[in-house]
Amino acid sequence: WREQIAPGAVVMHGFVRDHGPELLAAVNGVIAQVPWRHMTTPGGHVMSVAMSWCGNGWSSDSRGYRYSERDSRSGKRWPPIPAILMALADEAAQQAGFAPFVPDSCLMNRYDPGSKLSLHQDKDEHDFGSPIVSVSLGLPAVFQFGGMQRSDRTQRIPLAHGDVVVWGGPSRLCFHGIMPIKEGYHSLVGPHRINITLRKAL
Ligand code: MD5
């Protein structure tokens, strides 16, 4: 079922529940080329979440965060976004009421038990008019969804394997995070949560 949790924010429960194997195959194809890595924040903290990406990639260093079409080490483009993810992003965005959505960046987060993502805003993209489409696979999570100020009160939203959330309109810049993932084992994904986000970054 579909649930609007705020203006522009729609949770599509189970939207991709029947497509786990194909989605994981797409993730693994990217991981073979861009292995999971723990990024260091501009503040010098190593993230508990492991990341990979395709389309425009993401980087973090002492100067801040940014998107880039090439790997600065090899000079090569990051791998393309798999077709199944482009199609899913467009379908979910349309059903949530957004115009055709053509993402140019796909970030993947792998959470192991205990991993978390502290409250933050996604504001390194150049285009805040486009939504972000987020896909949850594997272990469940509790999503924290706040307001435009870090200090605003947050709602806790459970997210399960196969859920898709579209974050657009006024929700695009809200503070959000992921509470520490509980121990567990998912029959398809194993002891992990994987989140895939599709974005228009550049
Ligand atoms: C996750 N990832 O579950 C989340 C899903 C990230 C990140 O937060 O930055 O990689 S995306 C949730 C999201 C995106 C954009 C806006 C809002 C939430 N929001 O306004 O709440 O790993």
Ligand code: FE
């Ligand atoms: Fe985020």
